[in-house]
Amino acid sequence: QVHLGESGGGLVQAGGSLRLSCTHSGRTFTYYTTGWFRQAPGKGREFVAAISSTGSGTYYADSVKDRFTISRDYAKNLVYLQMNSLKPEDTAVYYCAAGASSTPPILASGYPYWGQGTQVTVSS
Numbered sequence: 728q729v730h731l732g733e734s735g736g737g738l739v740q741a742g743g744s745l746r747l748s749c750t751h752s753g754r755t756f757t758y759y760t761t762g763w764f765r766q767a768p769g770k771g772r773e774f775v776a777a778i779s780s781t782g783s784g785t786y787y788a789d790s791v792k793d794r795f796t797i798s799r800d801y802a803k804n805l806v807y808l809q810m811n812s813l814k815p816e817d818t819a820v821y822y823c824a825a826g827a828s829s830t831p832p833i834l835a836s837g838y839p840y841w842g843q844g845t846q847v848t849v850s851s
Contacts, residue, residue, distance in 0.1 A: 728754065729754050731751055732750045733845040734747070734750070736846045737848070739813055739847075739848070740849070740850050741814055744811045744813065746807055747763070748805055749763070749805065749808075749823030749842060750804065751804045752804065760780055760830045760832055761777065761806040762824045762825075764822045764823075765817075765820065765847075766820050772835050774788050774832075776797040776808060777832035778799055778806060779832070782801075784832075785797055786833060788833075790816075791810075795811070796809040806823060816849075817847060818848050818849050819847060820847075821844060821846075821847050822841055823841075
């Protein structure tokens with residue numbers, strides 16, 4: 728089993744930054760592709776970013792490219808999502824997810840393990 732937990736969400740003004748963290752416990756951290764998804768009120772779950780099990784591959788939604796950065800810390804079993812230049816449309820609950828290294832990174836259906844989510848609110 729894999730257990731995930733998100734932290735770092737909060738309220739920030741437009742143009743500000745937040746760093747989300749995803750803690751990963753259970754089976755070996757290095758086996759898994761880790762993704763970040765978000766869900767705004769009344770909308771479906773949307774891919775944000777993902778990082779391969781080796782860290783060599785990163786993937787971003789067009790809406791966050793050049794503003795968000797995903798990274799992993801193998802020593803701490805953590806995956807980070809650094810979010811800069813935040814916009815009101817980034818407001819959502821952010822979830823981290825883990826899947827097998829063969830998981831297509833942008834498909835939510837490919838991730839069997841999910842955290843509980845952390846709220847990010849960007850005020851205008």
